Structures are given as C-alpha cells and as structure tokens.
Amino acid sequence: QKEVEQDPGPLSVPEGAIVSLNCTYSNSAFQYFMWYRQYSRKGPELLMYTYSSGNKEDGRFTAQVDKSSKYISLFIRDSQPSDSATYLCAMSAPGGFKTIFGAGTRLFVKA
Amino acid sequence: DAGVIQSPRHEVTEMGQEVTLRCKPISGHDYLFWYRQTMMRGLELLIYFNNNVPIDDSGMPEDRFSAKMPNASFSTLKIQPSEPRDSAVYFCASRGQGLETQYFGPGTRLLVL
Numbered sequence: 001q002k003e004v005e006q007d008p009g010p011l012s013v014p015e016g017a018i019v020s021l022n023c024t025y026s027n028s029a030f031q032y033f034m035w036y037r038q039y040s041r042k043g044p045e046l047l048m049y050t051y052s053s054g055n056k057e058d059g060r061f062t063a064q065v066d067k068s069s070k071y072i073s074l075f076i077r078d079s080q081p082s083d084s085a086t087y088l089c090a091m092s093a094p095g096g097f098k099t100i101f102g103a104g105t106r107l108f109v110k111a
Numbered sequence: 112d113a114g115v116i117q118s119p120r121h122e123v124t125e126m127g128q129e130v131t132l133r134c135k136p137i138s139g140h141d142y143l144f145w146y147r148q149t150m151m152r153g154l155e156l157l158i159y160f161n162n163n164v165p166i167d168d169s170g171m172p173e174d175r176f177s178a179k180m181p182n183a184s185f186s187t188l189k190i191q192p193s194e195p196r197d198s199a200v201y202f203c204a205s206r207g208q209g210l211e212t213q214y215f216g217p218g219t220r221l222l223v224l
C-alpha cells in the first residue's frame with residue numbers, strides 16, 4: 001500500500017463547476033499537507049498548504065484536512081479552463097522536508 | 112530572481128553513458144532538493160541538501176546516482192552508467208525558511224536509449 005493514494009483521473013468538468021480533489025494517506029506522522037499544481041511540461045508549483053488539521057482558504061481554492069480519517073481535499077470553486085492541470089497532493093512529517101507525493105489527478109475544465 | 116535554473120532542459124543519451132544534470136537554486140535559499148518524476152512512480156524525492164550538506168539521500172535509487180553541491184549556487188546530479196529505466200523528468204527545487212518559499216525548476220527531460 002502506498003503512503004499516499006490519489007486517483008489519477010482524468011477528471012473533466014464544465015467551466016464554473018466546483019471541483020473536489022482528494023487524497024488518503026496511511027502515515028499518521030504527517031503534519032504538513034500540500035497541494036501542488038503542475039501544468040503540462042512544467043515544474044510543480046505550490047498552491048497552498050496546511051499544518052495539522054483544519055481548513056484553509058485562498059481565493060477560489062479551499063484545502064481541508066481530516067486527520068482522524070487520514071483524508072485531505074482540495075476544492076476549486078468557479079473552475080476556469082486555466083485550472084486545467086495536474087493536481088498533486090503531498091505530505092510530510094514535522095520539518096516538511098521529506099515530502100511524499102500522490103500520483104496526481106489530471107483535471108480538464110471545459111469552456 | 113530568475114527562479115530555479117536547470118540545464119540541460121532535454122538530454123538524450125545512450126545506455127552506459129554518463130549523464131550530468133545541473134541546478135542553480137534561488138539566491139538565498141538554503142535547501143535544495145532533487146526529484147524524479149515518471150508515469151509509473153510519480154514524483155519522488157531523491158536527495159536534499161541544507162547549506163550545501165546532503166541531509167537525506169535515502170531516495171537515491173542506486174550507487175549509479177550521485178549528487179553534489181559544491182557551493183550555495185550550484186548542484187549536480189550524476190548518473191553513471193545510465194540505463195533506459197533512468198528515463199524520467201528530473202526536477203530541482205530550492206527553499207528558504209518556510210514551506211511557502213519552495214520553488215521547482217522547469218525540469219530536465221532525460222531519455223536513455
């Protein structure tokens with residue numbers, strides 16, 4: 001069993017839809033929970049991160065962490081074609097240096 | 112700042128040849144990471160440095176892989192000898208104090224024939 005599980009998709013939605021991306025994990029030592037966005041043939045870029053449990057909101061993006069269920073989510077409101085990319089969840093133990101990535105979910109937002 | 116700079120951007124080589132990938136981190140960042148991304152295994156951390164010192168190389172797949180950071184502005188990842196299964200995109204990332212300061216380079220696409 002992988003430490004981090006993420007459905008690779010692809011996920012196709014119409015413009016304006018709410019997108020929900022999810023990951024599960026098995027290592028209870030993880031404290032930092034990150035979401036990266038990766039456009040085709042580019043390096044990943046950090047979208048947002050949370051420490052421990054709870055929610056974090058940044059514009060159209062909301063990250064949620066449920067440590068009791070070992071489940072994290074990223075919600076994208078009012079999705080745009082420019083949101084079309086691969087979204088990778090990532091996690092690390094305290095210190096945040098040794099990061100484990102999920103497989104990434106490919107998202108297509110249709111105009 | 113130009114961001115993290117990697118060279119070459121593309122590399123095609125034959126099995127058995129030595130490959131050297133290069134990275135220039137963002138000025139002032141004291142952490143440098145090397146990652147490998149493949150379809151089968153996703154994005155994996157190979158090694159990371161703090162203040163030019165290797166801290167964790169447990170992700171380096173074999174002794175054929177080596178990484179150095181001779182100074183704060185330069186790092187190399189070397190594969191000798193290269194094998195077809197080393198074909199992947201290799202990313203360098205650097206980070207200052209705080210996770211939000213981490214940035215990835217554009218990657219080097221390596222194809223070993």
